[in-house]
Amino acid sequence: MAPIPPPHGPLPKIPEGSGKLRIGALVFDGMDLLDFTGPMRIFGDPTNTLDVEIVLVSTSLKPIRSSHQVEFTPHYTLENAPKLDFFFIPGGFGTRTYVKQEDVLKLVANRIQEATWCMSVCTGAGILAKTGLIDGYRATTNKAAFEWPVGEGPKVDWVKRARWVQDGKYVTSSGVSAGIDAALFILSELTSYKTAEEVAIRIEYTWHKIAEEDPFADMYEYTRS
Numbered sequence: 001m002a003p004i005p006p007p008h009g010p011l012p013k014i015p016e017g018s019g020k021l022r023i024g025a026l027v028f029d030g031m032d033l034l035d036f037t038g039p040m041r042i043f044g045d046p047t048n049t050l051d052v053e054i055v056l057v058s059t060s061l062k063p064i065r066s067s068h069q070v071e072f073t074p075h076y077t078l079e080n081a082p083k084l085d086f087f088f089i090p091g092g093f094g095t096r097t098y099v100k101q102e103d104v105l106k107l108v109a110n111r112i113q114e115a116t117w118c119m120s121v122c123t124g125a126g127i128l129a130k131t132g133l134i135d136g137y138r139a140t141t142n143k144a145a146f147e148w149p150v151g152e153g154p155k156v157d158w159v160k161r162a163r164w165v166q167d168g169k170y171v172t173s174s175g176v177s178a179g180i181d182a183a184l185f186i187l188s189e190l191t192s193y194k195t196a197e198e199v200a201i202r203i204e205y206t207w208h209k210i211a212e213e214d215p216f217a218d219m220y221e222y223t224r225s
Helices: 033-043 102-114 124-130 147-152 178-190 193-202
Strands: 021-026 052-058 086-089 117-120 164-167 170-173
Touching: 021 033, 033 052, 033 086, 033 178, 086 102, 086 124, 102 124, 117 124, 117 178, 124 147, 124 170, 164 178, 170 178, 178 193
Parallel strands: 021 052, 021 086, 086 117, 117 170
Antiparallel strands: 164 170
């Protein structure tokens, strides 16, 4: 099956002479650990040719605890962080609480709008969808929890069978480890396919390179073909 071209264009390239790329990763209580650490392992790899700075942003500077009992201390709040080039949203059970905080969602939306790239993993798509910024865009999310993000963004063009979806500046991935596949895709677009492939080999990861091939979609009634 031929890939479906995204209606809002390709992923933006890195402008020449732009300098260090600052990735702002949203962190919150109850986020999924691998949703966060998997992509950061890809973007932060010292040999991937990206000149990046990874910062953690949250609603406060208090340590947060992932759903897998690992704590992280944010570098900045959503309000005082410097300009972010790339905004990253992980998933996890904590997303259910996050979407109920309208004042926080406005801050998140501001950060997404200023960023050149935005990526979500798993149910992080629910936070992204709730901002309204991807209404009319194609997106995907965790197949085991697909209905919840759909409820948060009824105007989003949700793709049930996809390991990840790229539509303009937005890249959304399926559940947990799918974030690594999406991060490798982004890396291949911002650097080269060869670079992304070398990073995948270095971490001994079998990269799902075709976005539409999702081996987990048929395991769940809502996303089954």
